Amino acid sequence: MHGVVEGLLELATRDVLTGLVNRRVFEGALAREAGRVVRGAEPALLLLLDIDHFKRINDTHGHAAGDAVLRVVARAIADQVRPMDLVARIGGEEFGVILPGCGVPFAQSAAERIRDAVAQAQALTPEGLRLRATVSIGGAFAGDALKADPAQWCARADHQLYQAKSEGRDRTCIEQPFLSDVSADERAMLFAWALDEQQQGEAL
């Protein structure tokens, strides 16, 4: 009986083809991570990845080849992330990666590492063909309370993915730092007081 429950749970949460967690798990994880950021955790990065010209692969080589590409891409992504990151298959040829504690300085390199790994990977089709695929990647941060609404976070990453696609695919677009809503000048002016306080404190 226990095995049946586990089996059902596995079915409900995993994508059978790639072994990654599914969209449902991804959405829950995204909401939790957004909540953590609001509560003061380090900024988090969301990457949305889409296999370039996937329809063409399917049309040219057949669905079995398409499946082989999906599996290889999934593996390539999963191999490049840290244990605390979450990789999910969230649509046909779309993947989502949640990277907690990944701020602006690390975002581009984390995304590019994944993109390179995908480009290097080869899928073996049932006919014995070796296929390569590329991905377009869009990234967005949950950085402060203002920018941690899960739905909006996802929409911002999706916007960047669209950007990457329209700029010619096989590339990464990550949104500008999340400080934009409260500009650096505004921050500097806000913190002037905190610095004064600190100096006063040290003088005492």
Added chain:
Amino acid sequence: MSDKSPAAERRAGITAITSGKGGVGKTFVSANLAAALTRQGERVLVLDADLGLANLDVVLNLFPKVTLHDVFTGRSGLEEAILPAPGGYSVLLAGSGMVEYSRLTPEVREQLQQVIREVAPRYDRVLLDTGAGISEVVLYTVSLADRVLVVATPEPTSLTDAYATIKVLAMTQKRYNIQLVVNQVRKQGEGRAVRQQLQQVIDRYVSPTVGQPVKLELVGEIPLDVSVRDAVLKRELLMEKQPGSPAGIGMSALGLKLRGVV
């Protein structure tokens, strides 16, 4: 008055308590301010509008059998969901079953508004304890209130998020008068300094953008106080157990200020 939202003209006494950043004591302020106002003779209801991550029940050590969730789904009437809280006031708790409301559907909007419309006339004051962050749900909840009370601590991250909240409210909801409570102040007058700093940045960056002077009013300063930590750990209400503590006195003063007594 031109500086109030349209909702303000229809009802009185609905205050949204919000903070931008979480973990600054927003729910603690809501729970204890309600108790302070109750001690001062007001009939108060606190609505836990943190639909996604409700924790007023934890602060008040209540284990509600009936929550807003049951009201929204029609499993229970509004009356059964209004519970007595330790401080002598009433609460409407969200409960953890509300996670699914973290996205705001038109139905949830309508239901929340309906609940507030129904309870408001029975109380002198309704406090809406909003969620952390500046999500759609938080902004919508604030839009249902006459007044907005922003809770901040002197920490830079809290200041930034409080500022961001004020900015968004001024720009999207035409909130030009916002009240500020500074929690966890280390010395007297720190609240005034925080307000002044925020006001300067608002004057420079927000007021010119919205074309109106946006005013931040300091209505309370709650000292950093070990009794608060004690109360939180014991899951007791500070205003019930230690109303004479520095933070308790700060809460009472906040109540008087909001009522226009001082």
